[in-house]
Amino acid sequence: MAASPHSPNSSFRRLRGQHSPAEFAAMVRRAAREIGETVSCDARYIGRVESGEIRCPNYAYERVFLQMFPGRTLADLGFSPREAVRGRAAQRALPAPPPGLTHLIQRSKESDVLRRAFMTGGSATVAAATLSLTLLGDTRRIPSRAGEAEAAAVEDAVRQIRLLDDRHGADALYRRAAQPLKTAYALLDAGATRQSTEDRLHAGAGELAVSVGWLAHDSGRFEDARSHYAEALATARVAGDAALEAHAFSNMAFLARDCGRPRESVRAAQAGRRAARSLGSPRLLALLALREAGGWAGLADRRACEEALARAHAEFARGESGADPEWMSFFGEAELESLESRCWAALGEHARAARHARRAADLQDPHFARNVALYTAELAGDLARAGAPDEAAWAGGRVLDLLTEVQSTRIRSMLAETARTLIPHQRSPRVGTFLTRHAQA
Template sequence: MAASPHSPNSSFRRLRAQHSPAEFAALVRRAAREIGETVSCDARYIGRVESGEIRCPNYAYERVFLHMFPGRTLADLGFSPRETVRGRSAQRALSAASASRPSPHPHPIHRYKESDVLRRAFMAGGSATVAAATLSLTLLGDTRRLPSRAGEAEAAAVEDAVRQIRLLDDRHGADALYRRAAQPLRTAYALLDAGATRQSTEDRLHAGAGELAVSVGWLAHDSGRFEDARSHYAEALATARVSGDAALEAHAFSNMAFLARDCGRPRESVRAAQAGRLAARPLGSPRLLSLLALREAGGWSGLGDRRACEDALARAHTEFARGPSSADPEWMSFFGEAELESLESRCWAALGEHARAARHARRAADLQDPHFARNVALYTAELAQDLARAGAPDEASWAGGRVLDLLTEVRSTRIRSMLAGTARTLVPHQRSPRVGAFLARHAEA
């Protein structure tokens, strides 16, 4: 039987079985790839379905779910008929609800339609150019059209903006997205300033705006705009402190630690990672503690403190081995074994052990799901860099050539900078045919 509004979707929960929400979300994404669909499913989306908040999935999710569970209907999966959720019935219900109580919204039906448009604006496939253009359209894009006070639809639009930025970054890298994402961020904070109809909605807006600030900060970070990134991360941290959101605070500190390391401030990186660990400790997510330990290890390696680095790496592996948890934040969907190997690789490289670093970077590239093109390119660029410094120029050139292949679909200043450094390291070996071919191709690119 279909779930009624706001009642838990027990049918869908039974289908998840023993999988954690994050694990089940990964299965959904895999099923989507099998049929050529694009969905940005994560643990929070699964939670929204199971709580009954999502009464009927969009068409892309519908195709994926029916592919995963052949022979079942949407009703079998616990969803309500689409016409009762998105058609005239839903609009009449919204109007009736608005009429039955005082409301600061003068045009509820118009706001419903507009917010649905806002949520759909990120839902575009195709090239990075199309994706970037999509970001500049209607999603949270015009502060002149904002309601006097934000409701659930606006909170959902902010949350969807975060998911779509992460999805597009995974596929195309940050360079094509950063400037387009700034306007949705400004609008999210304008919604926050306007206030919300309910405290629960305001809490969602705080969390969503903070996560959006982190996401836009990451786009700045990955595209080499370090000062912009620092500003966005600080904005996210301030939002977390104001709203008492420990999960957002831990996320902001994690990214600040990463940025400090990239900016050559390793001691600041250590302090930020340790502050993130304090914020994360009550949350019950071993994977989050593992990531923060890796961030701390990166800072210690930058300081040349091998013992402290090894201690932090040991903590990271211990926490990671505890496995995924329902308490894992949804933004951590990127953090699997491949990312762990990559971050450890960077630690050994900073300590000057390039052959050891290359072994971890190779495992990272091999383990990474090829669907996430940006990370495959990043890990392979790390491998090329480590191999070049370890005295394996031909292997480094092969890896560098693979990165050049991937850069036809990924735009990332970070990756291009790493590859340029590898090319400089390989110049003394340019008489090797393989090295010479790579250098020539890199120069053309």
Template sequence: MVSTRAVPNLAFRRLRGQRSAGEFAAAVRRSAREIGEQVACDARYIGRVESGEIRCPNYAYERVFLHMFPGATLADLGFSPRETVRGRAARPGAAAPPPPTSPLLVPGGDTDEESDVLRRVFMTSGTTAVAATSLGLGIGGTSAVSLPAQRRVGEAEVSAVEKAVRQIRLLDDRHGGDGLYRRASRPLRAAYALLDSGTAARRSTTDRLHSGAGELAISVGWLAHDSGRFEDARSHYAEALATARVAGDAALEAHAFCNASFLARDTGRARESVRAAEAGQRAAKPLGSSRLLALLALREAGGRAGLGDRTGCERALGRAHTAFGRGPSGADPEWMTFFREAELEMLEAQCWSALGDWSRAARHARRATRLQDPHFTRNLALYRAELTTDLARAGLVEEAAETGHQVLDLLDQVHSSRIRTMLADAVTVLTPRAGGTPEVRSFLDRHAPFSLSGV
């Protein structure tokens, strides 16, 4: 039996010299910026390379390392050939994946590196046999999807992946991400086990499997995002983007960039949010979906608002309204069922909120709550939480308290850290104004137990 024990990379360790792992990681990040790459290199990553855990860098890191050490090859840096690390021979004449269309892959993280980490997890979790018992959520009475324990991937396996995506989206619309994320990770691992280990008789089946696995990664990433697990969300969005690049799937790429932009905005990386939204628009342009372009323009507007760029934000909002006004079409992705006029109003409200125009934000948030389909329970709570905060900051404290009560009415059904955080922000604004306003005191008193329990 061949040993799989990691062999330390002494050549790479010598290149570090007297610098600490953290100092060397900083040098890697600087070199990446010089060539338009963005890698999340830290001391831990350097340690993994030197220990031999990372036997070959991903393509982004490869470009950075070869830039740092001109004339060197990967072998000179102590790395193994990529085809031996991936576990299968390279196809004759196969080219390396193209460089990213934007230096930004996923805000604050490095797409390829995080994808490789996840890939190893999926592969070691088993192959198609694992998928046979794992592609199901087992949430709220939902039964697992049974798959044949075989290596050939066909209609049954691909349909199971697509069904898992729909199940997650449906449950998220009703309940939010907090209670779903961990359980949803299991079908995701199973989907990638199929992708890594299975073979399909038809190219169309392979394409559908790539698309389904990528959409599943985005859905699970959104659950992580909604439940405040931002690093997990970043990794899942990165995996989806890598899958899109491998498969040449522009629709999946646009979706991954859309969510990456949203995550960047929520984590205070406004400039990266703009860049991701712009990359998403480039990917989406040939697809023929005006609604997708509208949503991506709104993502850009949110990022520009975060930068304090009012003019740029207004221009992006104008493009969003124009594209939205063209109406739905057959080219609209299935995942965009949530994107209706209510969501358009909500995202615009968040732009004005970020720009400090609270009254204007409240007007749009009111429209969002009035237009929202009550079946989207999570979004109904989200819109009302946004409205509560905007009203509070606009000085309309009694209306804010009334709306806050409506959010609390939904918290037994909706479990979303994102919504709870928004409501807590409104409470912070309202607390100093509680003295002479019975309505506000009533809301704050009712919210207090939620606050003690972590809401």
């Protein structure tokens, strides 16, 4: 399937007027300095905006653009809502709810308020925001047959988890997410009013199991993650849902790599590729090839790793497709660079890994705070092992700054390993400062 083209942002192009992209980029940087922001805007970035590749700017650029064009909204500048960009399927119109609004619809409205509070607040709002994950209510209020409203509520719970995880990591969310998952499967067990609704419930419950599994995975609860991923895979097999099956296998491959089972990682990635062949999503095939490459790297099979990386780059170059799953909205060039970095690190080529990790951190939009922290932590570890302790300490310091708002056991574990690697260099002022800050944190 051919990649679907981006819709050009003609509104933003009109605002540039007679200025060249480079001249306009300089205006953006100047406006950023005036309000205390730092953006690395250049002609290429302006081109990406005008082509429609960047459908919504990160928060720093948003503040700059609204400063440059007072009185206008992001929509006036030709951008899409951030929630729509985070999940492609969120753009599809959901069927109208049945007559007689249920308690689910009211809870959905309450969750919208909590989401807005979360996105505009700091770490103090995390606990309140996670209450939105109880959107589905409890199992005592399961209807005799699930309808469109219930299916929509399951799908919304998945999106909430992804949005919150992007901003703050998994640790604060995992236990809160257990109740929606339990309720989703109770709805599935109750049955649906029509087959199309039951199909949505199967897909939604399975995706919710993967999402909760990821929260367990990222917070270091590997056995819990394995159980949730297996539940998602079973749901996919029962429903004959190839897309869900590919997603479950992708995450199982990732988990196996993190658990030190590289051969299992390879086999899970290959199983995911078989499931994904008929879906028409080159980006999904690229991600699964990267998962496989990570497994081969863990087995120290450089040739097989390089072959898988080559497939990943070839599929990625085919571009986005309308068939790309919603959950893959995280997978852009930054994630590709990060996963390739992990391959080279596993093969012992830390300087090469550091180059890819640096690109990943530079390419990642800052409003995905968890991924910025992850990629920078990867960079710090690679630099420490590549014999660049001062640079590693600088990157580690950036991660410590980000960990004031991101809660991820995985990232903290990576940073702790970097700190241990840097102990022999603690006489360096920069390294010493980082180690002291890390110990205090």
